[in-house]
Amino acid sequence: MSLLSDLINLNLSETTDKIIAEYIWIGGSGMDLRSKARTIKGPITDVSQLPKWNYDGSSTGQAPGEDSEVILYPQAIFKDPFRKGNNILVMCDCYTPQGEPIPTNKRYQAAKIFRDLLLLKSHGMVNILIVIQFGIEQEYTLLQKDVKWPLGWPVGGFPGPQGPYYCSAGADKSFGRDIVDAHYKACLYAGINISGINGEVMPGQWEFQVGPCVGITAGDQVWVARYILERITEIAGVVLTFDPKPIPGDWNGAGAHTNYSTKSMREDGGFELIKIAIDKLESKHKEHIAAYGEGNERLTSRHETADINTFSWGVANRGASVRVGRETEKNGKAIVELECTNTHYLLLVKTFSTMDKGNSSNSNNDVPNYRRATRIEEQKEYQERRWREHEKNLNRERRYDWYKKYYTEPQPIPQQQPKPYLSCEPTHWTVYEKIYNFNGDHTVTCTRCAQVFNYKENILRDHYHEHKRHDENEQRARDIETQMIIKERNEEMDCKQKIREEEARKKRLKKSEQKLREMNKRDELRQIAANRMAEIEKEETEAAFWNEAAQFVDNSVPSNQQEDDAAFWNEVAQFADNTGASNQQQPNDEDEQPWWDEILQHVDSQNL
Template sequence: MTYKAEYIWIDGTEPTARLRSKTKIVADGVPLPDWGFDGSSTNQAPGDNSDCVLKPVFSCPDPIRGGDHKLVLCEVYLVDGTPHPTNNRAKLRPVAEQYAAQDSWFGIEQEYTFFKADRPLGFPETGFPAPQGPYYCGVGADEVFGRDIVEDHMDACLAAGLKLSGINAEVMPGQWEFQIGPAGPLEVSDHLWVARWLLYRIAEDHNVAASIDPKPAKGDWNGAGAHTNFSTKAMREGYDAIVTACESMGAEGKVEEHIAGYGHGIADRLTGQHETAPFDEYSYGVSNRGASVRIPWQVEVDKKGYIEDRRPNANIDPYNVTRLLVNTCCAALEKAGQV
């Protein structure tokens, strides 16, 4: 007997990578094999040396095809056996292993926008809808657009065994969010990429496009982010570690380093308006959605918990964001003896 394995990978498109996938027929009981592809068609190789290699790293049930079929997330390698330069998962692995004892947890809030006929779903053919206000967590056909797709996507993520923890309608018409986590840096990133693939694939069946553009509508409309909730064992046990982590991200050179890895077009979204802090200024505060990093009010009350980095764009590569947070915060906690 055989089954269909949908091999999924991240391409080399700049400035924001895209997902690609193709189907392999695999015999039952056989380990998932490596598989080649044409890197010259995915911005990952020249035409005269085009072969690249897919190495399976995570698989789960395929909720679209059903049965024994699988979704297979892959890392991209060169034919000499080294990770491809676009393989950001390979760059995360050694950092995650170095600080594994600190037991980092992540929860990523993926915002996205549905588009139909080149405009956000729910926008009229001419002009604009009513201003922001009623759409966030709204209900009713005049406030919410695309719920059927969102429900299908939620069911698919759960059937696939992904660590989906919730959904909600967002501030702009046609804009939604799903959350992945809590999970470690590699797991949360793997699950987010597969959840994105499922979102695009399911929206395709509805003749709608899902976009992770960080500023999908110009003007007085919220952008789309990927707020990243982060904690270590020490942070979940004490408030001093929370403060150390927050301070570490404002250290010399760290603001620029993180912003560079938090998604293309970040200056368009982090303007200091629409619940954002300016991209070139760093701040943190309790219950402050206008700060770079928010400490939830309950964390201050309990004197332990997690922080929310509000800067990452919707179009992040989560392997980059988790690597930066682990590397910066865990190194600072280790230096302070708070591990």
């Protein structure tokens, strides 16, 4: 593992000018984060130096399979706390290949407002760009990996009631602090303006604060901070959730309280402007709740939340929709805190467009109505609804034209005579076409066989069933023919399969026979070799025997008597032949000693 850590922490700047850029974007649910990395030439100091990229939108639920390419536009860069060095994290938003923002791209709406403000400020029309500040307090819950139960909770059970866990310390009250501290430092390293962290009311729940940030950067920094937290919990083996109500019952939920202020609110007399802004928020309460994402059911007026259907505000009141700090009331200037959830880009749009409307610093008639940018989705829905109504009207007109043609306008009697029944196969099923006579009666013509009938229900029904029976018979015949073809094809395939199996069996048998012959041949060669070795060994044994006998005799007879006793040696050889040496049989260990004893006895009997 130490080697793996060393490889992960390699400093690329010492060997190459290439860097790793991790492109991050929001997935199809609007809450999930996706990312992938690419190698580019560095260092990168501005987002405009980065190229666009693409990904498979059909795999994230953001594009159909037949046109799945979604384009990533880099929007903000941060230092990468995981790869370090010159490597970067890139926050992107998503567009179609034609350059249109996809439906889940909520950043586009917020960025358009602040981009237009920048353009207006450059022309001296507004002077509010640098004074709109946001601070977002993101709450989250850490869960155990295998059971999806809050960190520090007994599996399947519950801890003690809420109360001792908020901003607490201790192994029995604070769970996951190492993850929180790692996230805190990683965000500071990345360049995120993270202003603090704290433990929340429910055990296993924490909060980090980002801000104050100007304009669209608030949303970018919160999303990248969430991505870094996702990566850290991945390393720690813990599950991260931003679910507004992860545990039902008498437990606090998780939200994203948002602080908003302008320069005029932070100056003397700003408290009165805060009250005016709160009145504007109250008038748009339901519109804001609809834009704040899913999971707002946690807003029940319990567990430090406001009622979802009722707007309220108060000083230091955590059960209100808008909370004004006690210090703000005392000083008469400060910030205002909103009770929100997790749709940060829409939050920026709604808050700015509601509070800024009608302010003296932005009351110039030349300034466009920025609230229109928040209604893009509503306009799309309205256009789709109008299109559906248009299609419905067109269909209604088509039906009326058909009725007018065939039921109200008199038609001439056809000049052709009734034709016999034709057994042609229909391409579509249209049985009758009414043709009116001049006297008001009408006949019907079968479009299948061109027969003309007076309008009588029983005749038409019988003719209809005649066609139907004919079609059923033909269909039955086709089915039988198809079944026969399939049966013949299956039989042919079975026959071919049997032939292939028989050929394979014969091939295996032939191979086995050849192998057996080779084995028999090897056995024969081994037997021949063994026999030859036995013969050689026998010859060597006999030669050794006679050498030993000669040596023994040489050692037993004096040398001065050798020439005089030639007859004796002949007698010894004759005796050896008589005792079995001439039979060329190798004596075994049992009878070897008596045989030599007999020879020695014969020698002694000659008085040598």
